[in-house]
Amino acid sequence: MRRLAALAALVVALGACTSTPTEPAADQTPSATSTPSPTESTPPPDPGPTPRVGECHLLSFGQAVSVVGRTEPVRCRRKHTAETYFVGRLKLATKAGHVRRVDSRAAQEQARSTCAARLPRHLGRTPQELRLTMARSVWFTPSPKHAEAGADWFRCDLVVVAGPRRLLVLPRVTKGLGGAPALAMCATAAPGTRAFKRVGCGATHAWKAVSTVDIPGRKLPSKQAVADRMDGPCGDAARANASDPLDFTWSQESPTPEQWDAGQRYGICWVPA
Template identity: 30%
Template sequence: MTRRLGTSAAILGLLAAALTISIAPAAGAADPLYQAPVVGQCSDMSRAELDLPSYAEPAVDCAGPHTAQVTAVATLPDGLAYDSPDLTELAVETCYAAQREATGASKLGIRLTAYAIGYFIPTPEQQAAGARWLRCDLVLLGGTELTPLPGTLAVGKFPFKKSVSRCLAGRDFLVTTCAAKHTYRATAAIKIKEKRYPKEKAWKRIGTDRCRSATTSRTYRFSWPSKVDWKVGERALVCYTQTKK
């Protein structure tokens, strides 16, 4: 049995040697980086806050418990509207690059972890003051919550530690770390080489065919990238083997 797992352009899922990216600043902006966060800054963010367009809570000490860390800050190009589809594409591409840089993982390897990305734009008040930036955050998914980030973000070589490995839990098959209770474990990430983004029926066929030999249980699952992910080069099919936990 197989089932598609939903993915999000804002999340999907990050940071170890963060980077700052500068794109052409907005013309006439007094300070495009007005109140922008600093790369490496940590936050005690909730899962619900990860889905908000902006996040303006105070930073926390990275030496203590925290659930998010800024991996990149980019100045937006002149003329790019905050509600433009191009912003999502820019954000996903920028944040995925920062995710790999931070964790030291490859495009396929990162898909076998529970690390995810989140991105935020300035608040309306910050935009009114000229802010034109985008921030990327690294988080570690834990079902309906975010799991505190480890002290060392680098994942090393596969197989990764249970504390960062990607598993599925609950009836909704939410992504969590394999250190938590789970029912499926990500065992393979396969690059799909189709020239065009496959339709859902094609994805199901591809997943069934490719994951059959990449899993070790009679029942397995798989997930595929969103259209935005595909457009920026993120084309991994993830296969999940059923576990007894």
């Protein structure tokens, strides 16, 4: 699944004071230059507020897949679909003395990788365990104009996909929530069928993800090579989850080229729920 990641762009307004020019006397020649008074100076640009860990946000699915800007937080006791679990600073200065744009590939990769690495710690699960959940990290950075004014933060939010283009409403506290059944990954039908839709196990479902299989290599292997690698481990996982070790079935889902390019280097083993 492509990353959900990270809000509507904010625009900073640069204000400036103005004054009314004075009419020169008839026998005077207007001066070519003048010294502005302190009241005529332009105020410094506003970088906007910095996000804080523990803030909650009511994001739509579309806002969650944006990466630039900052939405206003809501009280966590109210309905919300995202919680900020980490706030960091972007490394915008380069060794050559240049300054990266906040929306540059390097800045976004720093935010993406940091947020992904810190999500398991927040939820109290290993990265491998989180593969079998609908929990995702999304990240946000300042708008370019806020960045020009000095904003250099990036924000990591937890969201949970409830179904196609729909986010789960989160509880007031999400730290250590990784084992909650509502986060587990299920599906409406077997992988590879037209009715297959990934949903949280709190929704109506017919299949459940039970294991993952690492796929080595820099390039995505052929479908047959991936299937051969997954066949044994998925069969073992299905047997372990079956009520009858002699009568069980399973399905396996290999990563698509898009998922592989996004960093998913594993396949998923499924069994009937």
